Amino acid sequence: MTASSAEATHGNVLSPDRKGVLVDTTVCVGCRQCELACKIAHDLPTGDVESYHDRSVFKSMRRPSDTALTVVNEFRNPKNELLPINVKVQCMHCDHPACVSACIVGALKKQENGAVLWDSGKCIGCRYCMVACPFQIPQFQYHRALQPEIRKCDFCYSRTSEGKLPACIEICPVETMTYGPLSEVIKIAREKIRRDPDRFVDHILGEREVNGTSWVYLAGRAFTELGFPNLPYEPAPGVSESIQHGIFAYFFPPVMYFSLLGTVMWLTKKNSDTPGTGSNDHA
Ligand code: SF4
Ligand code: SF4
Ligand code: SF4
Numbered sequence: 278m279t280a281s282s283a284e285a286t287h288g289n290v291l292s293p294d295r296k297g298v299l300v301d302t303t304v305c306v307g308c309r310q311c312e313l314a315c316k317i318a319h320d321l322p323t324g325d326v327e328s329y330h331d332r333s334v335f336k337s338m339r340r341p342s343d344t345a346l347t348v349v350n351e352f353r354n355p356k357n358e359l360l361p362i363n364v365k366v367q368c369m370h371c372d373h374p375a376c377v378s379a380c381i382v383g384a385l386k387k388q389e390n391g392a393v394l395w396d397s398g399k400c401i402g403c404r405y406c407m408v409a410c411p412f413q414i415p416q417f418q419y420h421r422a423l424q425p426e427i428r429k430c431d432f433c434y435s436r437t438s439e440g441k442l443p444a445c446i447e448i449c450p451v452e453t454m455t456y457g458p459l460s461e462v463i464k465i466a467r468e469k470i471r472r473d474p475d476r477f478v479d480h481i482l483g484e485r486e487v488n489g490t491s492w493v494y495l496a497g498r499a500f501t502e503l504g505f506p507n508l509p510y511e512p513a514p515g516v517s518e519s520i521q522h523g524i525f526a527y528f529f530p531p532v533m534y535f536s537l538l539g540t541v542m543w544l545t546k547k548n549s550d551t552p553g554t555g556s557n558d559h560a
Contacts, residue, residue: 291372295391295491296437297459298446299466300365302496302503303476305453307332307351307363311445315347315367318433318444338504341367343416343428347445352503362496364503365445365453367430368393368414369483370491373512379409384427391459391491392432400427411487411506411513432491459491466495488512 309329316323321344335351342348347367354362370393377385377393384399385406395406395415406415406427418425433443441447446454455465466481482500483493486508494500501507 290387290389292389292391293460295389295459296432296456297391297462297491297493298443299455299462300492300494301453301455301469302362302364302494304451305349305363305365305449306451307335307349307361308450309334309349310448310450311365311453312345312347312349314444314448315430316345318436319346319431321345335361341414341416341429343418343426346428346430350504352498354498356497362498362503364494364496366412366504367445367492368432369412370430370432371487371513372489372491373487375409375411375487375513376406376415378513379405381405388434390432390434390437392434392437394431394434395427395429397424397426402427409513411508459493463493466493469495485510 313323313326313329315321332351335349338350339345339348347365349363349365352362352364354360370387370391372387374385374387374393377387380400381403382399382401384396384401385393386396387393402417402425404415404417404427407413407417415427415429417427433441433445436443442456446456455462457465463481463484466484470477470479470481476497477495478497478499480500481493481495482505483490488511494505496503
């Protein structure tokens with residue numbers, strides 16, 4: 278352990294200087310420009326840019342997908358029926374990521390700046406990270422016959438490495454999100470609640486859930502009513518471990534199974550390897 282960083286689970290770096298984001302859902306106006314900016318920043322198909330003004334998409338709850346790394350949903354506001362609550366969703370970049378813990382080949386890793394990244398070179402496509410994630414974030418490219426990949430928000434690692442803001446944060450016209458050192462971001466969140474207790478529920482989502490996440494949220498309504506799961510404060514890797522033990526309790530030990538599975542998948546991947554495949558590993 279160094280003075281500036283500590284080892285979290287599975288070799289993750291848990292730096293005290295890691296970055297964080299505060300999402301204030303009481304500010305968001307649901308313009309979906311963050312969705313568009315994220316797609317442009319990641320060379321994903323945008324479709325008709327005018328369609329982002331169409332609020333009919335809010336009729337159903339959406340989840341991030343392999344072509345939309347972040348989405349905004351809309352919820353009823355019991356305090357003001359004319360002013361809905363909009364909630365942006367993406368990877369939370371957990372401090373103790375269940376996806377990292379679940380990955381048997383170390384394809385996911387938390388970086389010093391807080392981003393949890395995925396490495397296509399290591400991934401064998403087992404999708405165990407999808408099962409483990411308590412926020413149901415990683416998505417698999419089922420439609421791709423050759424070398425489908427896992428996709429999720431990468432905290433705009435390329436942009437932030439060059440000193441730029443994440444694309445979604447830069448574009449937001451009402452400054453829904455605050456980017457900075459996580460410790461500072463949490464202080465800002467606390468101060469917002471202290472100054473305006475009628476506006477916010479007294480809860481910073483992600484401050485303690487699953488032992489902390491790099492993206493944290495404020496809201497005027499209980500988070501479980503805004504599409505978030507009710508999560509314990511313990512780190513989520515226990516979830517994946519219990520799944521492993523549950524699934525394999527009546528078979529041979531998980532380590533043996535994963536060794537075999539890993540070998541088979543690695544051989545399959547090796548045989549179908551083609552150059553130029555995508556990755557959000559920028560480490
Ligand atoms: S760009 Fe900002 S205001 Fe618009 S939907 Fe995204 S977070 Fe909300
Ligand atoms: S939200 Fe899910 S995908 Fe993102 S870091 Fe946490 S466990 Fe991993
Ligand atoms: S941080 Fe980057 S990758 Fe993540 S949702 Fe925002 S724009 Fe998309």
